[in-house]
Structure formats: C-alpha cells, structure tokens
Amino acid sequence: MTQTQQVQTLVVDDEKNVTDLLKLQLEEVGFWVDIANDGAVAINKVQGKKYDVILLDLKMPRINGIEVLKFAKENYPDSQVLILTGYGDIKTAVDTIKMGAFDFITKPYNFEELLVSVKNALDMKRLMVDNKVMKMQLQNGRFEIVGQSPALQSVLEVALKVAASDASVMITGPSGSGKELIAHLIHENSDRAAKPFVAVNCASIPDTLIESELFGHEKGAFTDAHALKQGLAEIADSGTLFLDEVGDISYLVQPKLLRFIETGTFRRVGGTAEMSVDVRIVSATNKDLEHEVEEQKFREDLLYRLNVVHVEVPALNHRREDIPLLVTHFLEKKSKSRRVKSISPDAMRMLEYYDWPGNVRELENVIERAAILTNGEEIRPDSIALTSKVKSADLRRIPTRLSLAELERIHIENVLKANAFNRSKSAQALGISLKTLYLKIKHYGIETPAFKG
Ligand SMILES: Nc1ncnc2c1ncn2[C@@H]1O[C@H](COP(=O)(O)OP(=O)(O)OP(=O)(O)O)[C@@H](O)[C@H]1O
Ligand SMILES: [Mg+2]
Known part of the structure; x- marks a missing residue:
C-alpha cells in the first residue's frame, strides 16, 4: 500500500510510552502513524500535513490538547480528532465533543475499542468529503462515451494508457467536443477512482477569486472572508483536480498554480502555513495555448507542466x-x-x-x-x-460509407437549396438538363417548395 492510500494518523501524547505503543499497534493494522510528544509539535505537524485522524491527549505541558483541537478544527475541519483522556477528565472530554472532537477514549484504552472509534471517525470523514464531491458530480451529470470512429478511438486509447500514471494531462479540442468526459474517463480509470474528482472552471470564476477557490482562504483574509474556507486543491486531495478552461486562468495566479503543480504545496490566501496535498492534474482548454504563450498571456513554464501528456479531442x-x-x-x-x-x-x-x-x-x-x-x-x-x-x-467530409446514389441525392438537394430551389439554375450548376433534374427529384423523392423557375 502506498503512503497516500494509508490512513494518515497523528498520535499526540506527552507520555512517550503511550505514543510508541499506539504507533506500533496502529501500524500493525495498516495505518501510517506520526507522533508528537507535546502540543506545539502537534500543531507544527498538523500544519505540514493533512491527517485523517488525530488521537489527542488532553493534559500536556505548554500547549494542551484543547488548544491543539481548536487549531485543528479551525484549520483542517476534515481531520477527525479523537480525544485520549484519563478517567478524571471525562467532563472536559465531553466538552471537547462540543468543540468538534469526534469521540473520546479513556486511558488505559482497549485497542479494539479504540480501533472501532477510529473507523467510525473515518467513515464520518468520508461522508463529509463525499458530500462535497457528490454535489460536484451531480452538477456534471453522468458520463458515457459513445463513438467508434478511429479518431475517437485513438483518443480513448491514449487517455486509458495515461490514466494509470500520475502524469499531468492536457486535453484540447473545440467547444462541446467531449473534453470533460475524457477527463472523467482518465480519473475513473486511475488508481484515484475512489477519491474525489474535483472540477474547477477557471473561466467562470472571477480573477480576484480564483486563488481562494483553488487554495482556500483563512478567516478574515479579505472583506468577504467571514469563515475559513478550504480550497478545491485541498478537497481534491489524493484524487484528481480538473482545471477546466485553464487557458482563462489569470496571469497573476499562474505562478502560484505553477508552484503548486511543481511542489504539491500551497498556502491559503491570508495564511502562512504551507499545506501539502497529493493531486493529479488534468486540464482542458479550447484555446491555442502555444499562441497564448507567444502573446504573453500564458506562461510557457506552466504550459509545459500541464502538458506532459496531450490529448486532442477531434471536432x-x-x-x-x-x-x-x-x-x-x-x-x-x-x-x-x-x-x-x-x-x-x-x-x-x-x-x-x-x-x-x-x-x-x-x-x-x-x-x-x-x-x-x-x-x-x-x-x-x-x-x-x-x-x-x-x-x-x-x-472531403462526406462519410465514406455512403453509396453513390445517396451521395447524388444529397448533392442535388444541396445544390437546390443553394439556388433557392430554382431548378434551371440548379440544373445548370449540376451540368444536367432540366428534364434530368426533374426526373431525379422525383426518383429520390426530394421535397421541394412550390415550383420555381
Ligand atoms: N463521445 C461522447 N459520447 C456521449 N456524449 C458525449 C460525447 N462527447 C460529448 N458528449 C456530451 O456532450 C456534451 C459536451 O461534452 P463536454 O462537456 O465534455 O465538452 P467540452 O469539450 O468539455 O466542452 P466545452 O469546451 O464547451 O467545455 C456533454 O453533455 C457530454 O456528455
Ligand atoms: Mg468542458
């Protein structure tokens, strides 16, 4: 199992024998475990990484568990916190539930019971994230890709081949050609299929808001930032971030996006903490980004990063x-x-x-x-x-499976239309006599308006 698929756990307790034992036990059941032996270290760790679950002791010197809980809930609402507490502190532990802790476990703990609680917390977390993701999927509708043309089949082949990798994919093609469908296809055929697919439409978000949409913002970061908001990059963690209409992303935000793609890290607007996530980037555009680069509207280094694999959907x-x-x-x-x-x-x-x-x-x-x-x-x-x-x-674009007769019929129809159903002109254009044209119209059953000319 890779690190990203494992449950990311942080165990916080000032008693080293507690953290060491829990680490051993949790690792045995397949979790990824980090340790912090005081509140300050815990806050540092929480800033550097997104934990699925935090097991948190309340009584610690310097910064106590309550402070860590507050910090975690304010900054990383998706992390679930389980309180570890002695019998004497049950009243405080109950209060922590009101502050957003998921549950509390009394020490000395029974590992089986602790594990049940951790699993419940994980289910809750999944529900919260799924809810956000589901809303997005509902907006996108469901997807089935239809078509057997060699042109489409070769697109699908490339898409399926790259799906398994983590390479950034750039999908280009004219409007309405199916770029978003291909992006879904890539996600659904990747190891990330069970994780979020989060689409950001870069064209529909005003320049001033795009950064906070992508990376979130801290409470009070700007006038309308009344509460902390998670960015879409964070919500997409361990899944796919689909940057739709990426050609429209503001030139000012491009360096930040580039840095994010290069390092997997970002800061929330108004925040100082460096956050890191693991997302696969798929982008789409109907713009000619090489031309945009020449016009200095799109950064070449960003294009290069986004366009590791190129998929072109034909018109x-x-x-x-x-x-x-x-x-x-x-x-x-x-x-x-x-x-x-x-x-x-x-x-x-x-x-x-x-x-x-x-x-x-x-x-x-x-x-x-x-x-x-x-x-x-x-x-x-x-x-x-x-x-x-x-x-x-x-x-040149006529389907090759048409018979000559069908082709003739269509051509006659088109010429008639082009000449406003004037038969003399049409016959002339077709290089046939008026009588022949008349017979063909009858033969093919071409509908024409009342006789003209
Ligand atoms: N091959 C296909 N089979 C079935 N439906 C398709 C196919 N291609 C596109 N569609 C449908 O056509 C519509 C447009 O597709 P999509 O949104 O993926 O296009 P797009 O290239 O992203 O367009 P835009 O550039 O305007 O964003 C969608 O409703 C999609 O389900
Ligand atoms: Mg689209």
Whole structure:
C-alpha cells in the first residue's frame, strides 16, 4: 500500500510510552502513524500535513490538547480528532465533543475499542468529503462515451494508457467536443477512482477569486472572508483536480498554480502555513495555448507542466461516423418517455451532413429539441432545427460509407437549396438538363417548395 492510500494518523501524547505503543499497534493494522510528544509539535505537524485522524491527549505541558483541537478544527475541519483522556477528565472530554472532537477514549484504552472509534471517525470523514464531491458530480451529470470512429478511438486509447500514471494531462479540442468526459474517463480509470474528482472552471470564476477557490482562504483574509474556507486543491486531495478552461486562468495566479503543480504545496490566501496535498492534474482548454504563450498571456513554464501528456479531442465533423451512434444514444437518453424511438433516414442524413460548430453538445441539444417537437415515434427533418447552414460542397467530409446514389441525392438537394430551389439554375450548376433534374427529384423523392423557375 502506498503512503497516500494509508490512513494518515497523528498520535499526540506527552507520555512517550503511550505514543510508541499506539504507533506500533496502529501500524500493525495498516495505518501510517506520526507522533508528537507535546502540543506545539502537534500543531507544527498538523500544519505540514493533512491527517485523517488525530488521537489527542488532553493534559500536556505548554500547549494542551484543547488548544491543539481548536487549531485543528479551525484549520483542517476534515481531520477527525479523537480525544485520549484519563478517567478524571471525562467532563472536559465531553466538552471537547462540543468543540468538534469526534469521540473520546479513556486511558488505559482497549485497542479494539479504540480501533472501532477510529473507523467510525473515518467513515464520518468520508461522508463529509463525499458530500462535497457528490454535489460536484451531480452538477456534471453522468458520463458515457459513445463513438467508434478511429479518431475517437485513438483518443480513448491514449487517455486509458495515461490514466494509470500520475502524469499531468492536457486535453484540447473545440467547444462541446467531449473534453470533460475524457477527463472523467482518465480519473475513473486511475488508481484515484475512489477519491474525489474535483472540477474547477477557471473561466467562470472571477480573477480576484480564483486563488481562494483553488487554495482556500483563512478567516478574515479579505472583506468577504467571514469563515475559513478550504480550497478545491485541498478537497481534491489524493484524487484528481480538473482545471477546466485553464487557458482563462489569470496571469497573476499562474505562478502560484505553477508552484503548486511543481511542489504539491500551497498556502491559503491570508495564511502562512504551507499545506501539502497529493493531486493529479488534468486540464482542458479550447484555446491555442502555444499562441497564448507567444502573446504573453500564458506562461510557457506552466504550459509545459500541464502538458506532459496531450490529448486532442477531434471536432465532430472530423469523425462523422460517430454521428449515428450519438444520435441513438441521445435519443435513448433524452426522450424521457421513450415515445420517440427512431429517426427517419432523411433526417439522419441532415445530421450527418451538418457541420456541427457546437460539436457533440450541439447534437445533443438538437436531438433533445427534436424529440420534444416530434409528434409520432419517428423524428423527421421538419422537427430538426439547425442553427447554421448545412454545408453543401464540402465533399472531403462526406462519410465514406455512403453509396453513390445517396451521395447524388444529397448533392442535388444541396445544390437546390443553394439556388433557392430554382431548378434551371440548379440544373445548370449540376451540368444536367432540366428534364434530368426533374426526373431525379422525383426518383429520390426530394421535397421541394412550390415550383420555381
Ligand atoms: N463521445 C461522447 N459520447 C456521449 N456524449 C458525449 C460525447 N462527447 C460529448 N458528449 C456530451 O456532450 C456534451 C459536451 O461534452 P463536454 O462537456 O465534455 O465538452 P467540452 O469539450 O468539455 O466542452 P466545452 O469546451 O464547451 O467545455 C456533454 O453533455 C457530454 O456528455
Ligand atoms: Mg468542458
């Protein structure tokens, strides 16, 4: 087991024989144990590392257990504190519960009972952290990646290969192409899967707040800082920190982010203590960060750190083979009542030909809307609303599995549209006679508005 997976424990007692024995016993059951033999040392240790559990003696010379408890609860609310106390101090011990201690254990302790208490405390901690993380996951929705195009498959291959490592991954690609989904995929296939996946949208947080969002702030650090706040870096400890739209992060905060990535340490805004966490960084952007570096808007050293492995998600119009699969997927997902079950071939063709400037997200929205507008069980072209025009002559992007006849039909349709259904002009553009065009329109059943020209 690695150090990060072990339960991090701090045992604080001025009696060295107590700390030494507890260390032995706890290590035997697989915990990672640090020792402090007085309150001042304990506070120092707590500042340097995040403990899951602190076993804390109350009566100690210099700084007593109460002070350590106060400090720990104010600064590291996620650490669970268990009080070790003599029989004579039970009243004080009860008071410590009100101050945030999880439980107290009387000395001489029974190790089995102590262990039960520690495990309960750990469950509580997990619940608290899971709650925070769950809220974030709910906002993100659930994730399933659909698509069989070679372009997408090779992206997935790289993502799965790097998932197991701790390397920083930079995901690029146009808006709505699935960058966040890939970030989830990496997390879920890593050793950190059971730990938090915490997403920070760097574009939606004002420059002035980004540092405190990431690294937290001390009470009173600035006007609105009424209480201590943990940063997302801290919440993501032992998991994955997803820096979304990282290209938008303020130039002033970039050096701090760089330092954090290099050392794993940071300070809360307004704080002096050096905190350290273990997070894996995955970032995403739809900006060309090399260009941003040239423009001096993004630090080159930071880009270099973030971009250890690069994953580029292709635009949807570069993997049109995925469109039918995605359509089926979204039909199942979006048509709640499952009333709308299918899509007509000509409607599907429209979707396969469209340019998808908004990529998969746009496709998802189009299907959702179409499912609502459709009266029967089948989506037809008239319930599909595309925002920009279907590109007509971009033959390089036509799916290769189309037959020549289908291709001809689509081309004729496009030319007709491009010429506002003027048949003479269209025939001319197609290099065929008006009569041939007329026959083909009939043959393919192309719908045209009332006869023009
Ligand atoms: N391959 C896919 N299979 C299924 N759903 C997908 C796929 N790719 C994207 N989606 C869906 O499309 C939407 C947009 O994806 P996502 O948020 O990951 O894109 P993004 O690249 O992060 O976009 P942006 O740059 O705008 O942040 C999401 O609802 C996502 O679930
Ligand atoms: Mg995104």
